[in-house]
Amino acid sequence: xxxxxxxxxxxxxxxxxxxxxxxxxxxxxxxxxxxxxxxxxxxxxxxxxxxxxxxxxxxxxxxxxxxxxxxxxxx
Amino acid sequence: xxxxxxxxxxxxxxxxxxxxxxxxxxxxxxxxxxxxxxxxxxxxxxxxxxxxxxxxxxxxxxxxxxxxxxxxxxxxxxxxxxxxxxxxxxxxxxxxxxxxxxxxxxxxxxxxxxxxxxxxxxxxxxxxxxxxxxxxxxxxxxxxxxxxxxxxxxxxxxxxxxxxxxxxxxxxxxxxxxxxxxxxxxxxxxxxxxxxxxxxxxxxxxxxxxxxxxxxxxxxxxxxxxxxxxxxxxxxxxxxxxxxxxxxxxxxxxxxxxxxxxxxxxxxxxxxxxxxxx
Numbered sequence: 025x026x027x028x029x030x031x032x033x034x035x036x037x038x039x040x041x042x043x044x045x046x047x048x049x050x051x052x053x054x055x056x057x058x059x060x061x062x063x064x065x066x067x068x069x070x071x072x073x074x075x076x077x078x079x080x081x082x083x084x085x086x087x088x089x090x091x092x093x094x095x096x097x098x099x
Numbered sequence: 100x101x102x103x104x105x106x107x108x109x110x111x112x113x114x115x116x117x118x119x120x121x122x123x124x125x126x127x128x129x130x131x132x133x134x135x136x137x138x139x140x141x142x143x144x145x146x147x148x149x150x151x152x153x154x155x156x157x158x159x160x161x162x163x164x165x166x167x168x169x170x171x172x173x174x175x176x177x178x179x180x181x182x183x184x185x186x187x188x189x190x191x192x193x194x195x196x197x198x199x200x201x202x203x204x205x206x207x208x209x210x211x212x213x214x215x216x217x218x219x220x221x222x223x224x225x226x227x228x229x230x231x232x233x234x235x236x237x238x239x240x241x242x243x244x245x246x247x248x249x250x251x252x253x254x255x256x257x258x259x260x261x262x263x264x265x266x267x268x269x270x271x272x273x274x275x276x277x278x279x280x281x282x283x284x285x286x287x288x289x290x291x292x293x294x295x296x297x298x299x300x301x302x303x304x305x306x307x308x309x310x311x312x313x314x315x316x317x318x319x320x321x322x323x324x325x326x327x328x329x330x331x332x333x334x335x336x337x338x339x340x341x342x343x344x345x346x347x348x349x350x351x352x353x354x355x356x357x358x359x360x361x362x363x364x365x366x367x368x369x370x371x372x373x374x375x376x377x
Contacts, residue, residue, distance in 0.1 A: 094102065
């Protein structure tokens, strides 16, 4: 059986993120939290604080309107 | 930036010197992401050649949707995107012409062109981004605004019943009509794939969110994810298009009939042969 690659981290682009928080609300296992870091657009950046809960559904990548989220997978 | 998306963007967007111009949480960016993913999947399956892809847009926020893409893009006059697309499709019948239009652009100002493009069955593919009002100009009432909804120009409620684009297209004999919401990612991508492989006129209506105006005026909350949840609440799957209290979503029709460019080009070839013989 082919084992799916594990999610190492979820990268959020500091320049592109506009702070709509679709990823924060739509994540089924609530991986994201709003951090205190301010991005280049002037919004508080979301942060993948609970990465161990991630089930690799890819919904954050699909829903992100500014393509700021990249899921980094590895072994 | 997402590497899959980055491959399809123009250099200044791909090198992160510019962002898309949309407000935070706008549905246009999500739909553009679905469009890129659909093209990417079709290219990997070897069914689609994107070197002959032409994109025509109207005016409005929806007209800004495909601007970051590295394909041939035409900004047409307000509401006349379908006329320009018809011209491109007739001159280059092997080209793939996709039109991005908004509800005000396609149904209000360009309603006439919409009707006659469907009547001729020109092989252009329309992605109609419906956010229920004029978003760019400040939240005025559009033909798709629900009844009794409060907007900038109807402060006591909208007195007009809304127009159902899918019902209109089905009644005029469009060969592919579907409606989904931005919250349904897989269905949207599958529908865009079917649309790009379809031969005749195709319409995909995508219920999208405008958090700044639609969210504040019509729905009452400006959180984009809550508007996506609201769309899932008011829609239901059906094979019959309806646009009222409940909005029906799904694939309504999918069949094939002779397209306008085939008819025109067979006529041109016939006349050429006739003139050579005479």
